[in-house]
Amino acid sequence: MIRKRDEKIYHKKKSPFEGEGEILVRSLLNGPDEMYQAGRVFAHTTVYPGSSIGYHIHEKESETYYILSGVAKYNDNGTIKIVTAGDVTFTGVGEGHGIEAVGNEPVELIALILLDKR
Template identity: 50%
Template structure:
């Protein structure tokens, strides 16, 4: 199955998980395409000053792969900077947040799979 860029569903969420500003999301896979093993595979974009607030995952993990920009990433209370090519994984029972720490859009792939 091929899905063209123009066919990818796109949504915008404001103050996602208590964060600031907007998050633009393109669904790379639809929920039914996970065969019961996950729920999200998205291309995400945060404009400068925008963020996804701190939250924990239960029964699932989330992985971020940074494509462009600079991120301030909270990994269970420890803040680090992520750059293109960096990957951050949050296991079930752990928490995280992400914010655009630069002057250009922060783009990343987010994947949530069941534990």
């Protein structure tokens, strides 16, 4: 399968989990059916300057971010750290996280949510 740029689903929406502002989500794979029921999200996400994805806890799933560009404050289970291009974050089952774009540039990231099949 090849999914061309103009074939992806683009969804600009209010930031989730009581975050500020808006985000843009581009689905790279369209949900569990395209992920052999092992995951539910594989997306390229833009967090606009001044926007955030609010802190939330993952139950029965993990989430990984690969930061493509920008600077963000990342809430890793209550500990705030700065993440930049090339950094990878991992939030395991039962753990929480949130991310906020800081500065004048958006944060571009790849998000992968995998289901805990154990």
